[in-house]
Amino acid sequence: MENFTSTILVVDDDYNNMEVIINLFEDRPYNILYAPNGQRGYEVAMTELPDLIISDWAMPILNGIDFTLKLKATRATKDIPVVIATGVMTSAEDLQEALEAGAIEYIRKPFNALELQARVNAALVLSQSMQEIRKKNDEIGALLEKEKVLMQEQLDHKDRELSIQAVHTQEKQRMLSDMLNNLQDMGKAEGIQHAASFKKLVKQLKHAIDSDNSDDHFLKHFEGVHPQFFNRIHELNSTLTSNELKLCAYVKLGMNNKEMANLFGIEVGSIKSNINRLKKKLELSAEDNFRQVIMNLR
Secondary structure (H helix, E strand, O other), X not given: OOOOOEEEEEEOOOHHHHHHHHHHOOOOOEEEEEEOOHHHHHHHHHHHOOOEEEEEOOOXXXXXXXXXXXXXXXXXXXXXXXXXXXXXXXXXXXXXXXXXXXXXEEEEOOXXXXXXXXXXXXXXXXXXXXXXXXXXXXXHHHHXXXXXXXXXXXXXXXXXXXXXXHXXXXXXXXXXXXXXXXXXXXXXXXXXXXXXXXXXXXXXHHHHHHOOOHHHHHHHHHHHHOOXXXXXXXXXXXXXXXXXXXXXXXXXXXXXXHHHHHHHOOOHHHXXXXXXXXXXXXXXXXXXXXXXHHHHOO
């Protein structure tokens, strides 16, 4: 089987022109296809994706100009070079119309052998270059998409870490509070609540609770993952409290109302009320989706 280097589609209602082209390129390893009109040519082009199309201008069903316009409007065929060939439409205005339709060359019939060969060779070189550029663009696009997915995965991973940190922080606070309550109950039960050593232990535990700055650490780490988020929030309203900023951050992490209620130690209904107050502070309308607005902040 012969190995063809390029595929050329000839679209012409006169098969004699096809034979002329075959004879001119009989010593070249070209696979030459034929279609009798523009509509059939479009169907062949969609199936075979040739490297070059040589099309007559005046044809039944779909002429060469409309055929070219249809090719250029189709994603799969828009980059295939088209050479318009005609023996009738030969004015400067005709040349301009062909080029504006998307043809890269315009050649007159009857064919001049040297001219046709030169035009075809130049068009095939252009076709190969466009294919290489398209391949490189596809490779670059694939790499960019892969990088985008990877970055999103990394961001999702960091968001999960932040969510876990927030939960652990709240659990630590509750544990310390429970320890303090249990210690105080035990002191009363054992009658040692006034002992110096017991008071010192209670004082240390209260100090650990009061001086805990885990919320500040969380907000700082959150800002490291989403560096412009709080700036964007402050642009909407610069007077939000620390708890309101934290609620916005939790929403950004994708937490639902129940999860946020557990972290704040309040009822779900209170979270809903806080969100409604935030909407007013951020000057959002009743129709605005608070979660969507927060998620869209970059």
